[in-house]
Amino acid sequence: MEKIKTSSQSWTIQENVVQPDIINVNSDAHGGNLTYIADTVAGICFARHNEQGGVTAAVDNFNYIRSIPMGNLFTAQACITGTGKRSAEVFVMITGEDLVKQEKYLAATAFYTYVSTSPQGQEVPQIKADSDLAERLMAGYPERRQARLQARHAQKEFEAFLNQYLT
Incomplete structure (x- = not known):
């Protein structure tokens, strides 16, 4: 029997403050550090959904939208947006927050693909949307998956x- 989970069952949230150890020369959160945090949150989300480990197979469309200055809060959120037999797509959204101005803003988005490392070959549970956001994100999964398969073929040729x- 196929196992189905709702999007909220694996929703993962991590909050941080931009500290001096993760800034770039402009005193904003360094993009590499944001990518690391996004991958960590996506991995937790996948493990929570899959109930087992997995590995990052691909990162698609990591979009840096707005910088996050030192001292601002940033929140990384992840949810499952599509599943295959042994893989899942994970959407990550990073928002910033100026605590003094009480202003929130979108800072970055990305789609990750995770592959299960289950030695038993257990299939990844299917996903069902239980919010408007999850429904909207999941609606684009078939097209993103097809684009990834085409890109993977081109990558193998390259x-x-x-x-x-x-050498």
């Missing part, structure tokens, strides 16, 4: 080309 230059 890898074959690059392999001839390895």
Whole structure:
């Protein structure tokens, strides 16, 4: 029997304050640090949904929308937006918040693909939307999945080309 979970069952949220150890030369959160945090939150979300471990297979469309200055709060949120037999797509949204001005803003978004590392070959549970946001995000999954499959094919051809230059 196929296991189905709702989007809220794996929703993951992590809050942080931009501290000096994660800033760039402009005193904003460094993009690499945001990517690391996004991958961590996406991994937790996938493990929560899958009830087992998994690994990052791809990161698609990491969009840096607005910088997050030092001292601002930022929140990374992740939810499952589509599933295959052994994989799932995880959407990550990072928002910033100026606590002094009481202003929230969208800072970054990304789609991750995680693959299950279950040695038993257990399938990833299917996903069902239980909010308007999840429903909207899930609606685009088939097109994103198709685009990823086409990109993966092109990547394999490119890898074959690059392999001839390895020393």
